[in-house]
Amino acid sequence: MSTIFSKIINREIPADIVYETENVLAFRDINPQAPVHILIIPKIEISKVTDIKTPEHSHLMGEMIEAANKIAKQENISETGFRLVFNCGDDSGQDVYHLHLHLLGGRKLSWPPG
Ligand code: 5GP
Numbered sequence: 001m002s003t004i005f006s007k008i009i010n011r012e013i014p015a016d017i018v019y020e021t022e023n024v025l026a027f028r029d030i031n032p033q034a035p036v037h038i039l040i041i042p043k044i045e046i047s048k049v050t051d052i053k054t055p056e057h058s059h060l061m062g063e064m065i066e067a068a069n070k071i072a073k074q075e076n077i078s079e080t081g082f083r084l085v086f087n088c089g090d091d092s093g094q095d096v097y098h099l100h101l102h103l104l105g106g107r108k109l110s111w112p113p114g
Helices: 004-009 055-074
Strands: 017-020 024-028 036-042 082-085 101-105
Touching (some): 017 036, 055 101
Antiparallel strands (some): 024 036, 036 101, 082 101
């Protein structure tokens, strides 16, 4: 089922887009939890990590990590460090059921997460 992120992909609602390729889009989170908080998403609709099932999906995951590395450089947090997070399912707190990779950085992040 389509989510708000499909509307961002289709430019039906605005977003602060920081990176785009044929298959991947990245934009700033509307409710940032760190100075840098960017969401990296595939343009095709995959709901969550447990729906990653095909070699094409796995390749797409690689493209998302590649995007994260490039954006981290753009945002000058590549050297200081950052965190990549996929929430999957209700217990993780996943709200939007369109696969997304959180890129968080720009401050010291605590561990373990809540
Ligand atoms: P989740 O909890 O599903 O892992 O994360 C969803 C993220 O999407 C949240 O951090 C939330 O702030 C962000 N988000 C939800 N709706 C929008 C929106 O319309 N625009 C943007 N830029 N971010 C959104």
